[in-house]
Amino acid sequence: MKALYLAAATSIFCGLAINTQADEKAVNPQIRKLVDEVSEARIRATLEKLVSFGTRNTLSNPDDPEHGVGAARQWIFNEFKGYSPRLQVRFDKYRVKKQGQRIFKDVDLYNVIAVLPGKTMPDTQVLISGHYDSLNLGTRQTNGPPAQSGGTPPQQTPADYEKNAALPAPGACDDGSGTAAVMELARVMSQYEFDKTLVFVAFAGEEQGLVGSTLEAAKARTEKWNIEAVLNNDIIGTEVSGNGRIDNSTVSVYSDEIQDSPNQQLARLVREMGERYVPSMKVKVLFMQDRVGRGGDHTPFQLEGFAAVRISTPNENYANQHTATDLLENMSVPYTTRVARINGAAAASLALAPAEPAVMSLPRTGANAPAGAAGRGPTPMIARGTSRYDAQLRWRIVGSDANLKGFAVVMRPTTSPFWEQEIFVGKVNEYTLKDVSIDDARFGVKAIGMDGTESLVVPYVYPARKKVEYETVQ
Numbered sequence: 447m448k449a450l451y452l453a454a455a456t457s458i459f460c461g462l463a464i465n466t467q468a469d470e471k472a473v474n475p476q477i478r479k480l481v482d483e484v485s486e487a488r489i490r491a492t493l494e495k496l497v498s499f500g501t502r503n504t505l506s507n508p509d510d511p512e513h514g515v516g517a518a519r520q521w522i523f524n525e526f527k528g529y530s531p532r533l534q535v536r537f538d539k540y541r542v543k544k545q546g547q548r549i550f551k552d553v554d555l556y557n558v559i560a561v562l563p564g565k566t567m568p569d570t571q572v573l574i575s576g577h578y579d580s581l582n583l584g585t586r587q588t589n590g591p592p593a594q595s596g597g598t599p600p601q602q603t604p605a606d607y608e609k610n611a612a613l614p615a616p617g618a619c620d621d622g623s624g625t626a627a628v629m630e631l632a633r634v635m636s637q638y639e640f641d642k643t644l645v646f647v648a649f650a651g652e653e654q655g656l657v658g659s660t661l662e663a664a665k666a667r668t669e670k671w672n673i674e675a676v677l678n679n680d681i682i683g684t685e686v687s688g689n690g691r692i693d694n695s696t697v698s699v700y701s702d703e704i705q706d707s708p709n710q711q712l713a714r715l716v717r718e719m720g721e722r723y724v725p726s727m728k729v730k731v732l733f734m735q736d737r738v739g740r741g742g743d744h745t746p747f748q749l750e751g752f753a754a755v756r757i758s759t760p761n762e763n764y765a766n767q768h769t770a771t772d773l774l775e776n777m778s779v780p781y782t783t784r785v786a787r788i789n790g791a792a793a794a795s796l797a798l799a800p801a802e803p804a805v806m807s808l809p810r811t812g813a814n815a816p817a818g819a820a821g822r823g824p825t826p827m828i829a830r831g832t833s834r835y836d837a838q839l840r841w842r843i844v845g846s847d848a849n850l851k852g853f854a855v856v857m858r859p860t861t862s863p864f865w866e867q868e869i870f871v872g873k874v875n876e877y878t879l880k881d882v883s884i885d886d887a888r889f890g891v892k893a894i895g896m897d898g899t900e901s902l903v904v905p906y907v908y909p910a911r912k913k914v915e916y917e918t919v920q
């Protein structure tokens with residue numbers, strides 16, 4: 447995104463805007479350094495170890511000290527602990543009842559979590575996640591996507607799933623790749639300090655239907671965690687599709703289908719920061735919740751109201767997924783490493799950025815209320831100004847402004863996927879775009895921190911008009 451001026455923009459802070467525009471898109475040396483420190487060799491070693499457990503199926507034998515889900519989760523826990531004494535490591539354990547075909551018995555499910563507390567905004571959390579559990583579906587069915595993830599499943603019985611739980615399920619790409627990325631980022635990032643809290647999560651039970659993430663997201667909502675972003679990594683290890691298509695320099699980021707949702711803002715930020723700090727990579731933003739008919743651990747967080755995206759390869763190889771051949775030799779560790787770096791850039795930038803501004807007001811009533819807004823709850827603070835032909839944007843500064851350089855106003859045509867114009871307006875809480883019609887474009891505002899960090903964009907989204915009914919007389 448290019449930073450542009452609008453010739454028509456007016457503000458008493460215009461001079462300030464010009465003076466500070468130059469370094470708005472700066473790189474932060476700390477982020478650059480940590481991105482460089484993400485180690486391909488470390489990710490490879492982690493993957494080799496994860497594969498060595500034979501299976502990490504959530505319902506596999508938890509008591510074997512070397513193989514199965516119990517050994518795997520304990521090893522991940524110990525690794526997290528070893529990275530830094532500042533990482534607060536824990537299991538979030540859930541007792542899941544037998545249900546459906548895949549959960550063929552009551553099972554103890556453990557998400558492994560490492561928390562790096564933030565310095566100045568410890569209550570705000572940025573999550574980086576993957577799922578450490580793996581699956582071998584046994585009998586293969588079709589050439590399509592794996593049935594477990596939404597292809598056409600043959601009727602597998604609980605007995606089949608029980609048998610499958612003991613089969614080899616190396617899960618190198620699905621989702622050893624995501625888990626190894628999360629662990630490497632925990633190692634690297636725990637050597638630094640951030641304003642917000644970083645949370646590194648290895649989920650279990652993904653293959654049984656997003657069980658671990660669903661329970662964790664519900665807990666987050668109940669306990670009122672302030673989660674700003676979830677970067678979920680699932681299948682970030684292949685650069686060659688089953689049909690031979692190759693691309694080792696693109697990664698997909700799935701958000702959702704709702705225009706200007708928090709998920710879409712997060713996807714845009716991953717693209718912005720990912721491409722800024724890892725310029726060899728293209729971040730392909732998809733305004734879809736996930737691949738067609740398939741699921742991932744970002745979705746339960748979205749459903750609880752948190753901004754979340756799925757980071758994934760655009761080149762899956764279905765032949766190896768959920769089989770004994772999901773092995774290291776069938777994936778690319780350099781590719782996983784580049785995707786891990788993109789995560790590091792986006793998460794670090796967010797964790798060092800000032801809090802996003804608030805753009806919603808209490809409902810206004812009386813003559814100044816926007817048409818139809820009176821009494822309908824908070825409305826975005828966007829108006830036509832005294833001339834009625836300008837775009838007047840207002841917002842509230844949230845939290846400390848210690849690291850706040852100022853705000854940038856962004857706009858784009860309603861049909862454009864990315865913000866096209868960006869105007870740095872300084873440390874103000876109001877800006878008027880002269881002669882710009884608020885009916886012609888989408889608008890947003892974001893907080894800009896020192897050294898080019900940015901909050902998520904908060905868009906001015908007007909609530910949809912509600913259906914009303916009128917009585918008529920005969």
Ligand SMILES: [Zn+2]
Pocket residue numbers: 577620621652680681
């Ligand atoms: Zn997966």
